[in-house]
Amino acid sequence: xxxxxxxxxxxxAVLDGEPNRTARLATIxxxxxxxxxxxxxxxxxxxxPDKPDELVVGPYQGTLGCLRIAFGRGVCGTAAATxxxxxxxxxxxxxxxxxxxxxxxxxxxxxVFDGETxxxxxxxxxxxxxxxxxxxxxxxxxxxxMVAC
Numbered sequence: 688x689x690x691x692x693x694x695x696x697x698x699x700a701v702l703d704g705e706p707n708r709t710a711r712l713a714t715i716x717x718x719x720x721x722x723x724x725x726x727x728x729x730x731x732x733x734x735x736p737d738k739p740d741e742l743v744v745g746p747y748q749g750t751l752g753c754l755r756i757a758f759g760r761g762v763c764g765t766a767a768a769t770x771x772x773x774x775x776x777x778x779x780x781x782x783x784x785x786x787x788x789x790x791x792x793x794x795x796x797x798x799v800f801d802g803e804t805x806x807x808x809x810x811x812x813x814x815x816x817x818x819x820x821x822x823x824x825x826x827x828x829x830x831x832x833m834v835a836c
Contacts, residue, residue, distance in 0.1 A: 720748035761785035
């Protein structure tokens with residue numbers, strides 16, 4: 688089981704007083720990616736203000752991500768549409784999975800809110816099957832809540 692306490696404290700310390708959302712997103716993606724070696728892709732897809740039923744890639748660490756994802760499509764789009772965390776042990780078995788990188792085997796996606804408004808999703812991929820647990824999902828939900836200032 689991963690210990691998120693140190694990285695959560697580090698994120699909180701670095702974000703303290705920083706009002707810029709892009710800086711907050713980039714910092715979270717970077718620190719999470721560095722904290723855990725089996726995090727293959729770590730980043731955000733944000734709700735596009737011009738197309739509110741579509742996510743557009745935001746700050747991330749890892750290989751090339753999909754540029755846009757429609758709500759309801761793939762793991763990220765499902766998290767956005769349902770506004771619920773998606774914990775997927777085998778992405779290849781997930782209906783409508785989008786293979787942004789074929790090396791991904793498992794994924795956890797957490798909705799990101801500003802108040803009651805969905806602003807994006809935090810997406811973490813691993814090349815290992817079943818790499819994430821409910822423990823990871825809950826920790827990432829707490830970290831995703833740190834996006835709003």
